[in-house]
Amino acid sequence: MESKKESISPKLLSKLRKSLLSWFQKNKRELPFRINKNAYRIWVSEIMLQQTRVAAMLPIYETFLERFPDPRSLQNASEDEVMKYWKGLGYYSRARNLKKGAGLLVEKFSGQFPENFEDALSIPGVGSYTASAVLSIAYGKHHAVLDGNVKRVLSRLFLIEQDPLLNSTNQLLGNLALDFLNPEFPGDHNEAMMELGALVCVPIPICQSCPFAEDCEARIAGKEKEIPAAKSVDNWVDLDLHFLFLTSKDRILLLKYPGRRFFKTIYSLPFRLEGKHPYEKDPISEEFFATSRLNSNPHRAKHSITNHRIQLKLSETSEDDRTRIEEIFRKNLDVFFKWVKEEDLKEEFPSSISGKLIKLKNKTIKQPELPAGKV
Numbered sequence: 001m002e003s004k005k006e007s008i009s010p011k012l013l014s015k016l017r018k019s020l021l022s023w024f025q026k027n028k029r030e031l032p033f034r035i036n037k038n039a040y041r042i043w044v045s046e047i048m049l050q051q052t053r054v055a056a057m058l059p060i061y062e063t064f065l066e067r068f069p070d071p072r073s074l075q076n077a078s079e080d081e082v083m084k085y086w087k088g089l090g091y092y093s094r095a096r097n098l099k100k101g102a103g104l105l106v107e108k109f110s111g112q113f114p115e116n117f118e119d120a121l122s123i124p125g126v127g128s129y130t131a132s133a134v135l136s137i138a139y140g141k142h143h144a145v146l147d148g149n150v151k152r153v154l155s156r157l158f159l160i161e162q163d164p165l166l167n168s169t170n171q172l173l174g175n176l177a178l179d180f181l182n183p184e185f186p187g188d189h190n191e192a193m194m195e196l197g198a199l200v201c202v203p204i205p206i207c208q209s210c211p212f213a214e215d216c217e218a219r220i221a222g223k224e225k226e227i228p229a230a231k232s233v234d235n236w237v238d239l240d241l242h243f244l245f246l247t248s249k250d251r252i253l254l255l256k257y258p259g260r261r262f263f264k265t266i267y268s269l270p271f272r273l274e275g276k277h278p279y280e281k282d283p284i285s286e287e288f289f290a291t292s293r294l295n296s297n298p299h300r301a302k303h304s305i306t307n308h309r310i311q312l313k314l315s316e317t318s319e320d321d322r323t324r325i326e327e328i329f330r331k332n333l334d335v336f337f338k339w340v341k342e343e344d345l346k347e348e349f350p351s352s353i354s355g356k357l358i359k360l361k362n363k364t365i366k367q368p369e370l371p372a373g374k375v
């Protein structure tokens, strides 16, 4: 899709960029990862902020960096110690990725976060958003960040009314973010956009404090509270996600493989897609479910992932012979599995779904029956 750049005059672009930076200089929060432009420190902050709010992350960030001030110290620490310093942030796979990434920086990139975008993407846990943020802020590289806050600001500023779930909308916003990026100060520009989305252009926007107020197309049209557009009902996909608690020797099975529809990069309980949905069957989960004796839980819970309206279902089974189960996965090189304690499920399967499934499971625990004659 074409960018809107053609319809935005260079004069206006320049004015908007300047207003943004001047607002940022006056209003930015003093945050420890802004003190200097050290790529390692920015990388750590971006990973911590992926699923944690700034206020909760700050004290942990400071002690983490005191103990692990550079990639080598993080690489040399034991995983247990890294986890200890990560405590309170949750989603521990991020910490494991950071440690693995630190090893990669030391071994492959002379202890520095790489300046090249493709190299940055090769670091575990680093996707295009994190790579763009670190490279632009630390090295002044011309990469635009596009997180939820930035999308909201751009959608309002340039009156993008399309369904935010469509790939074409995402592409349009990506093009706009790049066109709007300040070529002289890409890092400050990116930080300013994120800060504006976090402090001013919030879901109920505070337009009177906004540097774009005079030119914002959504505000001029009186649509600032309607944009981004509500998710289109037409795009909803209804499906059942049927999860399995497979217990063996007091441990439950978790799987991870890229060929499935959801949770491609994290461990989860095994699951199968059911109901009327447009997706192909996943042969691994089909085989696995077909060869397990299931004890179905009658309760259901609701969940949504992007445009999927999901009904969560749960079955339980136990298996003394782990080898039979593991054989199914060993045939597939892409499938990773592990056995974890049930009390660690929320940490090991880092999605709010794990909490909902535990609640479903606990609903079915029967009260012990009283012996006959005792009331």
Ligand code: SF4
Pocket (backbone or CB within 6 Å): 153, 156, 157, 200, 201, 202, 205, 206, 207, 210, 211, 212, 213, 214, 216, 217, 218, 219, 224
């Ligand atoms: S004027 Fe209002 S709606 Fe427009 S970008 Fe600023 S805060 Fe957001």
